[in-house]
Amino acid sequence: xxxxxxxxxxxxxxxxxxxxxxxxxxxxxxxxxxxxxxxxxxxxxxxxxxxxxxxxxxxxxxxxxxxxxxxxxxxxxxxxxxxxxxxxxxxxxxxxxxxxxxxxxxxxxxxx
Amino acid sequence: xxxxxxxxxxxxxxxxxxxxxxxxxxxxxxxxxxxxxxxxxxxxxxxxxxxxxxxxxxxxxxxxxxxxxxxxxxxxxxxxxxxxxxxxxxxxxxxxxxxxxxxxxxxxxxxxxxxxx
Numbered sequence: 001x002x003x004x005x006x007x008x009x010x011x012x013x014x015x016x017x018x019x020x021x022x023x024x025x026x027x028x029x030x031x032x033x034x035x036x037x038x039x040x041x042x043x044x045x046x047x048x049x050x051x052x053x054x055x056x057x058x059x060x061x062x063x064x065x066x067x068x069x070x071x072x073x074x075x076x077x078x079x080x081x082x083x084x085x086x087x088x089x090x091x092x093x094x095x096x097x098x099x100x101x102x103x104x105x106x107x108x109x110x111x112x
Numbered sequence: 113x114x115x116x117x118x119x120x121x122x123x124x125x126x127x128x129x130x131x132x133x134x135x136x137x138x139x140x141x142x143x144x145x146x147x148x149x150x151x152x153x154x155x156x157x158x159x160x161x162x163x164x165x166x167x168x169x170x171x172x173x174x175x176x177x178x179x180x181x182x183x184x185x186x187x188x189x190x191x192x193x194x195x196x197x198x199x200x201x202x203x204x205x206x207x208x209x210x211x212x213x214x215x216x217x218x219x220x221x222x223x224x225x226x227x228x229x
Binding site for chain 1: 116118143144146153155156161203205207209215216217218219220221222223225
């Protein structure tokens with residue numbers, strides 16, 4: 001079993017929809033959680049970073065962490081065609097240095 | 113956020129030649145740099161982990177003699193694909209991490225598209 005699981009999609013939604021992207025993990029040692037956005041033929045871009053259970057909001061994006069369920073989500077409100085990309089979750093454990101664990105990424109298309 | 117650059121962004125080379133890709137952290141000193149490979153519509157595949165002044169740690173199945181990594185300073189790592197073949201054609205992405213607020217943040221470069229003819 002992979003330590004981080006992410007549904008690869010693809011996910012296709014109409015413009016303006018609320019998008020929910022999710023990852024689950026198996027190891028309760030994960031404490032820091034990140035979401036990256038990757039456009040085609042570009043490097044991933046860090047979108048959100050959180051380390052505690054609950055919600056963190058940044059504009060149209062909300063990152064949610066539920067440590068009890070080992071489940072993290074990224075919500076995109078009022079989705080735009082420019083949000084069409086692959087979204088990767090990532091997480092790290094404390095005191096393990098630089099070891100990052102990535103999901104496989106979810107491909108999202110927002111249709112105008 | 114922190115900025116990581118890669119050069120070149122796109123390179124075409126002939127089979128049998130070697131290609132060097134540079135990765136630089138522009139506004140921070142990186143604790144560690146990582147090299148990834150990505151095929152179209154597939155996820156990132158970690159190739160190796162590189163720390164300044166020490167030998168890179170390669171993932172299982174990655175040939176260290178083929179993918180030479182040099183980490184000369186806290187802001188520069190290079191990946192050399194030696195004796196490249198068409199199957200080495202791929203998208204290569206580097207990333208760099210630094211310690212902030214007690215934890216590490218990882219930032220990616222824009223990627224280098226390698227085409228071997």
